[in-house]
Amino acid sequence: MKNIVLLIILSGFIATANAQNWQPAGDKIKTPWAEQVDPAKPLPDYPRPQMVRDEWLNLNGLWNYAVVNKGSNIPDEFDGKILVPYPVESALSGVQERVGGDKELWYERTFSIPAGWKNKNVLLHFGAVDWQADVWINNIKVGFHRGGYTPFHFDITPFLTKEKEQVVTVKVWDPTGKGFQPRGKQVEEPRGIWYTPVTGIWQTVWMEPVEKINITHLKTVPHIDGGNVTVYATTMGAAASDIVEVKILENGKVISAGKASAGQEVLTAVPEAKLWSPESPFLYDMVVTLLREGEKMDEVKSYFGMRKISTARDKNGIVRMQLNNRDYFHFGPLDQGWWPDGLYTAPTDEALLYDIQKTKDLGFNMIRKHVKVEPARWYYHCDREGILVWQDMPSGDGFPEWQTRNYFNGTELQRTAESETNFRREWKEVIDLTISNPCVVVWVPFNERWGQFKTREIVEWTKNYDPSRLVNPASGGNHYEVGDILDMHNYPKPVMGLFDPNRVNVLGEYGGLGLAVDGHLWETDRNWGYIQYKSSEEATQAYINLADKLIELIPYGYSAAVYTQTTDVEIEVNGLMTYDRKVIKLMEEQIRKKNLEISRFF
Numbered sequence: 001m002k003n004i005v006l007l008i009i010l011s012g013f014i015a016t017a018n019a020q021n022w023q024p025a026g027d028k029i030k031t032p033w034a035e036q037v038d039p040a041k042p043l044p045d046y047p048r049p050q051m052v053r054d055e056w057l058n059l060n061g062l063w064n065y066a067v068v069n070k071g072s073n074i075p076d077e078f079d080g081k082i083l084v085p086y087p088v089e090s091a092l093s094g095v096q097e098r099v100g101g102d103k104e105l106w107y108e109r110t111f112s113i114p115a116g117w118k119n120k121n122v123l124l125h126f127g128a129v130d131w132q133a134d135v136w137i138n139n140i141k142v143g144f145h146r147g148g149y150t151p152f153h154f155d156i157t158p159f160l161t162k163e164k165e166q167v168v169t170v171k172v173w174d175p176t177g178k179g180f181q182p183r184g185k186q187v188e189e190p191r192g193i194w195y196t197p198v199t200g201i202w203q204t205v206w207m208e209p210v211e212k213i214n215i216t217h218l219k220t221v222p223h224i225d226g227g228n229v230t231v232y233a234t235t236m237g238a239a240a241s242d243i244v245e246v247k248i249l250e251n252g253k254v255i256s257a258g259k260a261s262a263g264q265e266v267l268t269a270v271p272e273a274k275l276w277s278p279e280s281p282f283l284y285d286m287v288v289t290l291l292r293e294g295e296k297m298d299e300v301k302s303y304f305g306m307r308k309i310s311t312a313r314d315k316n317g318i319v320r321m322q323l324n325n326r327d328y329f330h331f332g333p334l335d336q337g338w339w340p341d342g343l344y345t346a347p348t349d350e351a352l353l354y355d356i357q358k359t360k361d362l363g364f365n366m367i368r369k370h371v372k373v374e375p376a377r378w379y380y381h382c383d384r385e386g387i388l389v390w391q392d393m394p395s396g397d398g399f400p401e402w403q404t405r406n407y408f409n410g411t412e413l414q415r416t417a418e419s420e421t422n423f424r425r426e427w428k429e430v431i432d433l434t435i436s437n438p439c440v441v442v443w444v445p446f447n448e449r450w451g452q453f454k455t456r457e458i459v460e461w462t463k464n465y466d467p468s469r470l471v472n473p474a475s476g477g478n479h480y481e482v483g484d485i486l487d488m489h490n491y492p493k494p495v496m497g498l499f500d501p502n503r504v505n506v507l508g509e510y511g512g513l514g515l516a517v518d519g520h521l522w523e524t525d526r527n528w529g530y531i532q533y534k535s536s537e538e539a540t541q542a543y544i545n546l547a548d549k550l551i552e553l554i555p556y557g558y559s560a561a562v563y564t565q566t567t568d569v570e571i572e573v574n575g576l577m578t579y580d581r582k583v584i585k586l587m588e589e590q591i592r593k594k595n596l597e598i599s600r601f602f
Contacts, residue, residue: 022062022083025096029520029580030341033351037092039083045349047127047204049380050436051218052301055117059205060084063109067097070104074136074169078108084205085127087198090343099199100188101175107201110165120209122160125153127203127375129172130344131181136169146422148174148182149373149394150429151203174199180419182394182426184371185336192528195570198344203375213237213297215290220304220436221468224324227273229304230265233288238262242292249285262290275324276305276438278365281386305383305438309469311484311504319504320602321470321559327602330388330560331595332366333359333576334509337374338569340522340579344372353381354581355566360387362576362588363595368508368562371395371447373430382439390442390472391434393427395450402449403478412478413453420453431466446474448489459483475508491530491564494550499557506560511546512574515539515585520578522570529574530564540587547594554601561598
């Protein structure tokens, strides 16, 4: 017994010593939250708010890492410690090292299974790993995943040993710009609107115990016109005779319930439904239980919002977007989701929430999440705070030609079979990740023309897979008469270059007013903006002038607009905030007043 206690104390001392040795790498600017990062437990918050189980174990923290030539064996020795889940290129990883397509990044750490998990199946979860990950448990390869933006997991139960310590090893390969994979704004040589590569684990790694028969995914679709909600629970090991029960709670009280056999949708009434909107983001709690002969096999907690996104013609015959059967103007910033200290990864959950709250404070009601996918907690915060989200698919592969003469019938990108298959799989995983979040109201499979292929087919598949949302085929891209939205880009000022009488017309990007703030720059001498200003007052007036121009265009057809952008990113200084989030660059009260005039137009 004394030896066991001594071992526990010694392990604690080692962990503490390792944590004390960690510090952010490099000398770039950092957010205020960088100082709050605890290397012993970074990002400790529950990572999957829409399907909660009480028992779980966070594996974030200091792991061993090594960068080796592509195709090498599992390393015998490692280069040092890396703080997971911050990308290896980031300051908060403690490494800040480039990898590239000719190298592979390896991770390793030990962990122990809690005694209370005995006789349970153990699932190992990865929030996201960019881009290709191979995983070993105790030197046995247990799985493989391609896709840099979505969660995946493995049942590692058969590979656990009787030893106290287990070993997890992860190999990551990411060719960035040399591959066809979705990668967003990552490039090997950052410049202008292109940013530092992101490689490896960049979201929370965690474990949970489950029964052999369990719930693996929830799809929740509200129907405000019918006063009900449908819930589809994907299960593992369930029989057709098993029952899925859904209980809906309002302020802790069960208000309705429904049941269906496993594999069927559960239809449940929502009496006198309180509708979800940015002005009133009411959320219902939900408990989903998997039953076999009346015995509980599994149970998860969730939530949903009662809201409807649709289109309708207004009194002038213009097709408008509607929220809960009322015309509703979507207005918000282009949000890249980058951080000077964590790159793709926010330093803390408070930081992740801050950008959303500040967006609402500035009078916006929407965010366009631009060619990036966020952790599940970001969408959870948007649900709770009340803000609409347009979700982009991260761009990748090549560029077809711009269609200039025949704007609606040009030549599309010819992808390889491997590239096309990968796009379809990753796009489906992105949709599955956020399909139950009330905040997400628009899918955007393509941005401008980057990677745009088989537009009609991709849009048709998206509409069929999720008919509850609108599809913006190609924001600012090559346009085809398909989907729900025609989306124009124009910098800096709003214009209406095209008009589609049969679809919603939106201004998917405009603005880009640049202002470099000394002391808050990624680089001091290479800053870029669509148009540059020298003072906050000057930039604020320019912003208001553009907003007034937008207001003039709304009656003629625009139903949404996206201002570029939430924050500066690296050398791009078009943000409403500096990259380190320490300065609101424009005059906040004036901006808020004008933004509310737009977002409350209808």
